[in-house]
Amino acid sequence: MGRVMRPATFIDVTHAARLLMAVPRVARGEVCDGLIAQAGHADKYRKRFGRAHARLGTGTLSSRIGPGVLPTEPVFCDRLYARCLALVFERLARRDQPR
Known part of the structure; x- marks a missing residue:
């Protein structure tokens, strides 16, 4: 897939993990993949036009998520948070694998 x-x-x-904590378990992978894809679109937009995309940000996950209300960061031993962190790492690693 390459860097997107x-x-x-x-x-x-x-x-991203904190955002995913509020998403039903069955939808987390799809939501995470969507965030990564949207950040990729924003990065292409930023490179082409030299500015952030109004809705999608600058091409990072944080800018895609935006300044909205995220839950306070839990401790790493919080099971739900740990699972969401693992999912984000797994999906980011997957995007860099050749097809």
Whole structure:
């Protein structure tokens, strides 16, 4: 698939995981993939027009999620948070694998 968005930082991963905590378990993978794809579209837009996309941000997961209300960051031993973090890492690693 190749790189489809700006490189993810730890903040991007934690923001995405915190957002996913509010998503039903069965939909988390699809929502996570959608966030990554939308961040990729925003990155292409940023490169082409030299500015952030009004709705999708600058090409990072954090900018795609935006300044909306995220739950307070839980401790890493919180099982739901740990599962959501693992999902984000897994989906980010998958996007960089050749097809």
